[in-house]
Amino acid sequence: MTISEPDQLNPTISDLEEGTYILELTATDDDGDKASDRINISVLSESINLPPRVDAGKDQYFVVPVSQIVINGIVEDDGVIDLINWEQTAGPEVTLDGINTETLNITNVVPGNYNFTLVAVDAEGSTGTDAVAITVLAEGEKIPPIIDAGPDTTIIFPQRNIDIIGTAFDPVNEDEIISFSWRQISGPPTTILYPDSSVLHLEQLLAGEYVFELSAANEDGMVSKDEVIINVYASEYEGIKAPDYFSPNNDGIADFWVLENYENLSNDLLLIIFDKAGDIVYEADNYQNNWNGTANGGGRQLPEGVYFFTISVNGTVVKTGSVTLLR
Structure with a gap:
């Protein structure tokens, strides 16, 4: 992975390979105080069909009288969208228009709490959903921040x-x-x-x-x-977090064993995975969060079960534990 202009707010990332990456943004003020935030980026195989990304919009609040409420949803997919559908799941009866589009128009509204769900299905049958809550208050009604x-x-x-x-x-x-x-x-x-x-x-x-x-x-x-x-x-070793399980079945969810809080150590980190017999089945220098349950030397898929790991930095073991592989 290559990051161009890492000292800018909007860098360009290139040379990505299949796996999960964790990027950390750190800002420092004039007094030397720092704050950081992280983002995960997953790079999947071309053969994986991702479900549609669906956003029903942010929750909204209104006070009567209100003649119409408009919800602007967003639907995106890596292929073709076959179906878009809005459904009311809670609240008094209202009139809905545009239920098969991204934009839902709601009329005949009375005070109450409403929930609406936006569903999208792509050409390969994958589904994405999101929900939004609409609160309509009576005139003079109060609500906390x-x-x-x-x-x-x-x-x-x-x-x-x-x-x-x-x-x-x-x-x-x-x-x-x-x-x-x-x-x-x-x-x-x-x-x-x-x-x-x-x-x-x-x-x-x-x-x-x-x-x-x-x-x-x-x-x-x-x-x-x-x-x-x-x-x-107190130390960067103490913060390393390792998942208890993962499920590399190419569904885009937990397909890789992703460590957290280890980014500053990745160039010096050695990961070794053992089976129950104590044999090494996977080993990686400079681990890049890309173990998908295959063995070294040929890419053989490992069977379900419990495996054991050691994480070493500069030759010193800093973390050990177990991980369950699910299929």
């Missing part, structure tokens, strides 16, 4: 500071003022700055798991809460 304390995050020493970015908004009146309050639920002691803002700044984090709760209140005094987990590891 919609809140998100941010994604769970992992950091590794020497990084010991982090910003947690929370968000909240009033779904009916997006201009309404929201008040924020953070508190620590669990974890070692740490320095907490700006607990009354949407962005919580943490300093001098110790190794361990932290849980923080974000509360958001609107002008009507209605409160919503959400939690976020921060895992802090």
